[in-house]
Amino acid sequence: MSSRADWSYLDHAATTPVDPRVHRRMASCMEREGTFGNPSSVHPWGRAAAAMVDQAAAQVADLIQADPAGVVWTSGATEADNLAILGAARFAANRDRGRHVISARTEHAAVLEPLQQLEREGMEVTLLPPEADGRVTPDAVADALRDDTVLVSLMHVNNEIGTVQDIAGVGEVLRDHPTRFHVDAAQSAGRLPIKAEAWGVDLLSLSAHKVYGPKGVGALWVRHRPRVRLEPLLFGGGQQSGLRPGTLAPHLIAGMGEACAIAAEELPTEAPRLAALRERLLHRLMALDAVMLNGQRQGCPHVLNLSFGCVNGDALQAELDGLGVSAGSACSSSERGPSHVLRALGVPDALAHSSLRFSPGRWTTEADVDQAAALVAGAVERLRAFSPAWREFGQGARLDELYGGNPGHAQESKA
Ligand SMILES: Cc1ncc(COP(=O)(O)O)c(C=O)c1O
Known part of the structure; x- marks a missing residue:
């Protein structure tokens, strides 16, 4: 064979192939007759593209049961993880709120490597060992939690072994602690229900190409109420409230929105x-x-x-x-x-x-x-x-x- x-x-x-319905939606954003405008522009082309971006944010937010105002577009889950981890930890450390971070040994490199960067910057990282089946229990997180813990980062579903973490349980443990809670949901999106707000998650990473959307786009959902603040990684034209500047890519964003809408409907x-x-x-x-x-x-x-x-x-x-x-x-x-x-x-x-x-x-x-x-x-x-x-x-x-x-x-x- x-x-x-x-x-x-x-x-x-x-990775997944792009769903034909997603592809059609993306194609409608690229050409002269389509929604190709720069969403920052004030003329009709820009306004149409901005409205399309808002619609896509609502589709993404619907899949993870969260406020659409918190959606920040990125190039994928790697960038979302980096922005969440480096952004939240540096914001806290720069304000002397603490320098301790908790995560797990089984995380994706997109989480482990920014954590190593934080260590180089003088922060302390506790990597919890998993149970025999890959779970990190809420009790283990509770035991590792300290007054100076500023971030807990745990993936929802492991990409290699498929183990599902008890995100609601960990959220409960962290409920009365000022630490930020980041969840990499790149693998669970479209395969398991996600309740970002109800579970007490502050930051949640997604990738379009894992859910039959295009490669090169993802999102970090950032809690708005109460507001979670991050140090940006990029500096430029002020797009996305300065948190992730750069001209938005309407076709990729529309594709991700459509992919999330289909995933939510078919889940x-x-x-x-x-x-x-x-x-x-x-x-x-x-x-x-x-x-x-x-x-x-x-x-x-x-x-x-x-x-x-x-x-x-x-x-x-x-x-x-x-x-x-x-x-x-x-x-x-x-x-x-x-x-x-x-x-x-x-x-x-x-x-x-x-x-x-x-x-x-x-x-x-x-x-x-x-x-x-x-x-x-x-x-x-x-x-x-x-x-x-x-x-x-x-x-x-x-x-x-x-x-x-x-x-x-x-x-x-x-x-
Ligand atoms: C759990 C997890 N996090 C992050 C990533 C990185 O995602 P992306 O390819 O969108 O950067 C992946 C993909 O391999 C993943 O499985």
Whole structure:
């Protein structure tokens, strides 16, 4: 199998194709007859573009159940995370309100790297270790909270293992504390309900390309009542109240708005449909021996991460001709070696290396999932035929004896 038309794309956590309805909306913003104006201009072209931007903000805000006035457009979730973290922490530190930040070891690099920058600027960062399934409990956050804590940053859904954090519970813990609460919701948007205001979130990051919108646009929602203030990262023409200056991109923003509106409308049917596909895949692959689930049994419906014991990770990837998935050892181009998320869970390096992330999406069918399961099962069986570890496993060795570490983090299929 080599033509891409025969491949199954199960990597929607990495990115999604643009929905044709979104594409049509975007196209209507680009040409002479469309809403191409500069939203800052006062003439009819500018006013039309500004109205379109307002409509898109309302669509985004509706998806996350928040005030549209708080939507700040960015280039994606990476920029939104940077603006939230650097902006909130620097604002507080510059006013001597404190220099302590809490986050988790399993966060995306778009959160971990600005946190490292804060450390270089003299701030103190506590990175909480996760439970075996990737959760960081509200109690763990409460224990780490100090009088000088100025920011707590936790992702809603983990991009590698799909673990869902109890954002409402953490919000409750922080309710009477002056710290700001940032949530990276790049993966949960459109897959789980989000109640930003009700959960006590102050700052929430989104990315359009994870929800069938275009690449190159995202948003940071910033609470307005009571007002959360940030130091900007960019300086320029004063757009977006000076918080993120630069000419707005009407076609990208309209695309993100439309993508969020579709996601909100389809969420009640799409979430259970994806959950059923995840369950189907899990069931088929756990029928193979020595397979470990990384993350929660009932994780976010679009992410399933499994480690295949007694299989060489590189060889497994090489065998997967026909399947577009991500490998646990290469979750981001900047990360060499086993994923920091799987390491934080206590997954032995060899098992992290032989892990795969399956991520179904809007157009994934049961047939795609079955094809994926058959391909992976075939590859695993072929590779195990040559594996000394597999022979030992067959003679009664346990995975923790074969790999060391703590495979108790996950559920083994049989062993
Ligand atoms: C949880 C999470 N945060 C942030 C990002 C970065 O998003 P973007 O590609 O929009 O910069 C991603 C995407 O990989 C993600 O999964």
